Amino acid sequence: MTAPQLVVQRDKELMAQAAAARLITRIVDAQATRGTASVVLTGGRNGNGLLAALGSAPARDAIDWSRLDLWWGDERFLPEGDPERNVTQAREALLDRVPLDPARVHAMPASDGPHGDDADAAAAAYAAELAAAAGPDGHDGVPSFDVLMLGVGPDTHVASLFPELPAVRETERTVVGVHGAPKPPPTRISLTLPAIRAAKEVWLLAAGEDKAKAAALALSGAGEVQVPAAGARGRARTLWLLDAAAAAELPRSLYPHGTA
């Protein structure tokens, strides 16, 4: 697995703007090379902040939105349209304002969808959708994601993989139902670490002083069951995008040329 690279910006607004600019370039490069791009979105304030910054970026429409596949790293298992769902918040932050191909926006199932309130069945259906889309350059039952983004929780969770809970220990399935999550709502759907690690690049977003301990733990060599963010690595790149507050407890040797 790739060693993490760190980029530290002075505050969370600049971190979101810089990450958005980075994502535009990454998508444009993938589309220039393969004619398409595949990105996994994350929920949470940092993930939505990046989407909002992308929506305001001057170069936004360098992206061919009709040739972009969007997936989710996790979802709160709530009814369609619930304001707490990650896809609802992503739509408000950006997706409803760009000309995406609806067939290429792969939202995770809602709790009032075809699988009813069975999160495990809904997770299995999303795993099947990922496998069907994996294609020849897919990896371990998921498409070859160009970028998979993850917010980092104060307890070091990523997606809906919480410390010590069963989902973070999953080694076979690509998507699982999560029950009893400490971050409400308790029932969720999440990619697993094997699915996350199939991505070419994994970007971890951490801004705010409430993330300083989590970032320090995750980058200290801790184990992934106790510190799920430590297991989030990309095949070609693992990139931590932080602001100075979230980097406050990191040894400066981890980002000697940081801008903070």
Ligand SMILES: O=C(O)[C@H](O)[C@@H](O)[C@H](O)[C@H](O)COP(=O)(O)O
């Ligand atoms: O469904 C969710 O809640 C998110 O996917 C979750 O993994 C989030 O990214 C982290 O909890 C960080 O959230 P913040 O950026 O809001 O701190």
